[in-house]
Amino acid sequence: xxxxxxxxxxxxxxxxxxxxxxxxxxxxxxxxxxxxxxxxxxxxxxxxxxxxxxxxxxxxxxxxxxxxxxxxxxxxxxxxxxxxxxxxxxxxxxxxxxxxxxxxxxxxxxxxxxxxxxxxxxxxxxxxxxxxxxxxxxxxxxxxxxxxxxxxxxxxxxxxxxxxxxxxxxxxxxxxxxxxxxxxxxxxxxxxxxxxxxxxxxxxxxxxxxxxxxxxxxxxxxxxxxxxxxxxxxxxxxxxxxxxxxxxxxxxxxxxxxxxxxxxxxxxxxxxxxxxxxxxxxxxxxxxxxxxxxxxxxxxxxxxxxxxxxxx
Numbered sequence: 570x571x572x573x574x575x576x577x578x579x580x581x582x583x584x585x586x587x588x589x590x591x592x593x594x595x596x597x598x599x600x601x602x603x604x605x606x607x608x609x610x611x612x613x614x615x616x617x618x619x620x621x622x623x624x625x626x627x628x629x630x631x632x633x634x635x636x637x638x639x640x641x642x643x644x645x646x647x648x649x650x651x652x653x654x655x656x657x658x659x660x661x662x663x664x665x666x667x668x669x670x671x672x673x674x675x676x677x678x679x680x681x682x683x684x685x686x687x688x689x690x691x692x693x694x695x696x697x698x699x700x701x702x703x704x705x706x707x708x709x710x711x712x713x714x715x716x717x718x719x720x721x722x723x724x725x726x727x728x729x730x731x732x733x734x735x736x737x738x739x740x741x742x743x744x745x746x747x748x749x750x751x752x753x754x755x756x757x758x759x760x761x762x763x764x765x766x767x768x769x770x771x772x773x774x775x776x777x778x779x780x781x782x783x784x785x786x787x788x789x790x791x792x793x794x795x796x797x798x799x800x801x802x803x804x805x806x807x808x809x810x811x812x813x814x815x816x817x818x819x820x821x822x823x824x825x826x827x828x829x830x831x832x833x834x835x836x837x838x839x840x841x842x843x844x845x846x847x848x849x850x851x852x853x854x855x856x857x858x859x860x861x862x863x864x865x866x867x868x869x870x871x872x873x874x875x876x877x878x879x880x881x
Contacts, residue, residue, distance in 0.1 A: 570860065571598065571621075573610040573634070574853065581857040583864040593617045606630045606863060608856060609641055612844060619644030628652055630869065632859060634852050635843065636661050636713060637793060638873055639766045650877025655859065658871045660851040662716035665763070665842040669717045669791050670724075672814035673700060673759055676787055676836050701725040706757035708732045708773070709764025709792060710744050717761060717791075730757065734769070754781035759789065766793035776801040779811065787812050791842050794819030799829060806832040816842045 572579070576588035589598035593610040601624035609618045611634040622631075622644035631648070632655045633641060645654065675681065677698045686693035703726050707714045710731040718729050718741060729741070730753050736746040745753060747769070754760065760782060764770045774788065775798040782788065782805075790797050794817040805811050812834035821840060823829060830837065855870075862869050 570606045570608075571604050572608050572856065574608075574849075574856070579853045579856060581861075583861050586860070586864065591621075597621060601625045602627060604628050606632065606860065608632045609634065611635065611848075611852070612840075615640040615643060619647075623647040630655065630859075630863060632856070633657055634660065634848075634855075636665075636711075637765050639793065645874075645876055648876045652876040653869055654873050654876070655869055655871040656873050657852065657855060658712050660848065660855055661843040662712050663851075664845040664847045665713050665791055666716035666720045667845075668816060668838065668842045669761060669763070669789060670720045672789055672791070672816065672836060672838065673761075673787065676789075676812060676814045677759075681836055700759070702727045703758040704728045704730070704756055705759045705761065706730045706732065706753055707761045707763060708750065709762060709770075710739075711763070711765075713791070714761075714763045715739075717763060750778075751781055754778065755783055757783065757786060759787045762788070762790045762792040762796050764792050764796060766795055771795050772798050774798060774802070776804070779805045782811050784810055785812075787814065789814045791816045793817055794821045803828060803832055806834055809833060814838075816840055 570586050570588045571591045572588055573592040575590050576582055582588065591598045593613045601621040604625050605628060607625060607628050607630070609631065618640055626649060628648060630653050631641060634657045636656055636658065638654060638656050677700055679697045683693060701724060705721055705726050705728070707717055707729065710733040714731065721729060731742070731744040732747060732750050732753065733744045734747060737744045762774060773796050779801055788811060797819065799819050802813060806813060814836040816838045817840050818829060818837065823837065829835065859869055
């Protein structure tokens with residue numbers, strides 16, 4: 570069992586298993602061919618995460634500690650059939666929901682301007698938009714989208730519209746399919762992207778998407794950088810028609826000289842939606858639960874796909 574957290578720091582791991590600590594170091598802790606359960610290092614580059622996978626000829630489970638699995642997808646073709654890939658649903662919802670609200674409120678209320686004015690010793694008074702009474706659109710309504718809505722409700726927003734891959738109904742109301750997104754965009758004051766990165770969502774927020782947003786709307790991306798077409802976003806920002814708050818960018822990390830740093834109306838945080846004090850206890854609980862399920866031959870949680878299985 571390869572873990573990116575020292576096993577002696579995780580209370581409740583099942584006994585009788587051979588645990589090895591590996592968090593991306595150059596030397597592997599053991600022969601990858603002997604690994605049965607691979608927990609992928611967290612917040613590490615994709616090439617590092619997939620490096621041992623071609624040699625993992627007997628692995629049965631690959632567990633990420635992130636909601637997204639795009640960083641391990643390049644390694645899946647090297648794995649034997651029947652390997653279950655699991656994500657970290659339940660670990661990042663609280664932290665990402667918090668940051669989403671922080672980005673929205675900071676952008677609408679002009680907090681970056683206040684910070685710059687404070688550096689100058691300037692009292693920058695003025696009238697700013699509130700989140701109250703705004704129409705909000707959440708694009709990507711999985712567990713993180715739900716957590717974001719949980720945190721929006723106390724702020725007295727006028728309406729929350731929800732979009733996911735397919736249509737369904739929730740206790741809070743309908744979830745619209747992606748096909749209805751073009752009709753929903755012009756009504757939204759705040760558009761939140763919390764969708765996974767897939768071939769369908771790559772470049773989703775392109776020129777057409779952005780042009781449909783209403784004048785003065787705020788785009789918030791807590792998904793993945795490539796969900797947004799950076800060139801198209803820059804054109805809208807430089808024209809001053811919309812604003813943006815981005816926890817993820819394309820490229821990432823954003824190079825020092827990239828024009829997105831200096832574009833008007835944009836707030837950028839460096840992909841910090843997940844790594845907070847809330848991460849480690851939730852990650853440990855997930856690993857304890859999954860490994861106990863594995864030992865007891867119970868169904869694993871959060872299985873995204875099984876290698877060699879038909880997509881149909």
